[in-house]
Amino acid sequence: MGAGGGGAGGDGGAAALGNGGAGGAGADGVGLLAGAGATGGRGGAAPTGSGGSGGAGGAGFGFIGAAGSGGEGGSGLAVSGGNGGAGGSAYGLLAAIGGHGGAAGPGTSGSGGDGGGGEALFVALAGAGGHAGTGAGINGGQGGDGGSASGALAAFAGAGGSGGPGTTGFGGGGGGGGNAGSLFVAVGGAGGHGGDAATGGGGGGGNGGLGIAYSPLVTGIGIGGAGGDGGAGTxxxxxxxxxxxxxxxIAAIDVVLAGDGGAGGAATTGTGGAGGGGGLTLAVDLLGFGLFHGGAGGDGGAATGAGGTGGAGGNGSGINALWGVYGGGAGGDGGSATGTGGTGGDGGNGGIAGGLGAGVGGTGGRGGAAPTGTGGDGGAGGDGGGIIGSGGSGGDAGSGVGAANGGNGGNAGVAANGMFAPSIYGNGGDGGNGVNGGSGGKGGTAGSFGTPGRNGSP
Structure with a gap:
């Protein structure tokens, strides 16, 4: 009566010649105080065929609901690994904990199971996505997506699972982070890491999840999940x-922080992976105060050929009638290389769509170094809007043998982006410095009572 738990799913049967059997689903758990769902069964192994899929985890219902994890996929090294089972969803009055997705079985292209969601009146935690199979295989499988969470007091979404490695093919992509929603604190899940590849391209990192707070009169904290790093490969x-x-x-104190972009993967013979862009802020509070900051861009991957481009910083903006501080995310640095360094990412804009406030543009990323080649150009600084606005500094060029240019400084007040009001007080960002005869970046323009940014040196 107080606690209830379901029975675990049975394991799938192994197959000497064919495909492995699927694991059974875990039973749901229902309890007045606590309800625990059961774990899904493991997929059957298949030495000459495809591994069986793992069973789904059971749901959990109760004052505290805890769902079961998905079962692991069966091994299928000759053909394909079995997919991991999905984690169960949880529902609770006080708390809910979603089940983790099951890992995929070893073999080609087996995908991890998705994490289960969590819904509660107070605190909800969603399950993480399962990792793709780690055994031998041509191409790595996709990591499972993290589960989404919804809780009145706080919600924490699940992280995405890692992509599987590729032995003679491509690495698998990382799973996306889950989304979170709450009246007070919401944290999106991080994206999964892309799988590495020995002789092919690395897998892409998963995107971070959304964190959104709906808080009319008190305090709302919305935090986006970080993007996953890309996998290494050729x-x-x-x-x-x-x-x-x-x-x-409506009249709350808001703290809104977007997630940073993931770093690009390193490359052995080709181009380094591009850094992921930083997340942006989405905020409306007509009579409130707040801090809003865009996510930083991820660094570009290092390479023996050309370094990866740094990711752009996210914009920090919102609609706020009283006062806010808005910061654009910094651009990611370009990847280093023996050939050509990667270009630095542009900084994000910091500003507002209405009301008052101070906006600071993000710094541009530094160009990647290239000791025997040409360094990468620096990224541009972001623009700053609001009554007090400051442009971000441009990134310096990367060191190397050839000429590379510094990035331009951001403006205090935005000409190119009508979303942000020009600043009254504010300084322009300084331009980045060039190298080996490359041009320095131009200093940004100032507000009505500010100082223009300085030009960078050649």
Whole structure:
């Protein structure tokens, strides 16, 4: 009566010649105080065929609901690994804990199971996505997506699972982070890491999940999940994008932080992976105060050929009638290389769509170094809007033998982006420095009572 738990799913049967059997689903658990769902069964192994899929985890219902994890996929080295089972969803009055997705079985292209969701009146935690199979295989499988969470007091979404490695093919992509929503604190899940590849391209990192707070009158904290890093390979996988941070209120104190982008994967013979872009802020609070900051861009991957481009910083913005501080995310640095260094990412804009406030543009990323080649150009600084606005500094060029240019400084007040009001007080960002005769970046323009940025040196 107080606690209830379901029975675990049975394991799938192994097959000497054919495919492995699927694991059974875990039973749901229902209890007045606590309800625990059961774990899904493991998929059957198949030495000459495809491994069986893992069973889904059972759901959990109760004052505290805890769901079961998905079962692991069976091994299928000759053909394909079995997919991991999905984690069960959880529902609780006080708390809910979603089940983790099952890992995929060893073999080609087996995918991890998705994490289960969590829904509660107070605190909800969603399950992480399962990792793709780690055994031998041509191409790595996809990591499972993290589960989404919804809780009135706080919600924490699940992280995405890692992509599987590729032995003679490509690495698998990382799973996306889950989304989170709450009246007070919401944290999106991080994206999964892309799989590495020995003789092919690395897998891309998963995108971070959204964190959104709906707090009309008190405090809302919305934090986006970080993007996953790209996998290493002959060419690097791209980093995942950071998740957006969001808050919607009427007269609250808001803290909104977007997720950082993932780093690009390193490359052995080709181009390094591009860094993922930082997440942006999505905020509306007509009579509130707040801090809003875009996510930083991920660094580009290192390479023996050309370094990866740094990811752009996310914009930090919102609609706020009283006062807010808005910061654009910094651009990621370009990847280093023996050939050509990667270009630094541009900084994000910091500003507002209405009301008052201070906006600071993000710094541009530094160009990648190339000791025997040409360094990468620096990224541009972001623009700053609001009554007090400051442009971000441009990134310096990467060191090397050839000429490379510094990035331009951001403006205090935005001409190119009508979303942000020009600043009254504010300084322009300084331009980045060039190398080996490359041009320095131009200093940004100032507000009505500010100082223009300085030009960078050649």
């Amino acid at each position: 060419s690097g996988g791209g980093g995942g994008f950071g998740g957006a941070g969001a808050s919607y209120g």
